[in-house]
Amino acid sequence: MFKPIIHVLAIAGTLLLVANYVPGIVVAGFYTALIAAIIWGLMGLTVRPILLILTLPINLITFGLFSFVLNALLFWFLSSFIQGFAVAGFVPALIGSFFLSLVAWALHRVL
Secondary structure, three states, rough: OOOOHHHHHHHHHHHHHHHOOOEEEEOHHHHHHHHHHHHHHHHHHHHHHHHHHHHHHHHOOOOOHHHHHHHHHHHHHHOOOOOOEEEHHHHHHHHHHHHHHHHHHHHHOOO
């Protein structure tokens, strides 16, 4: 029952940490990080599986490494419509999405 709440709070905390340590990522505050974490989760449930299916051939050719690029593009896209959340380019988006994916994977393993 509390797993989704813990997951969203952990992603929001990770967004705040990533914004402090990765130049090019700006998060205005905890509320903005919370909204971004909720929308990141919704995008992961809806948009990402469709895009993974559409990019399956290139993902197979690159042995799954294109999924990192796809996550970075989604992270960058997320910053385009959330006020107070900004990503300056592709490299900060790649680093940020990598750490978000790492935390999500660890939470999935623990919970």
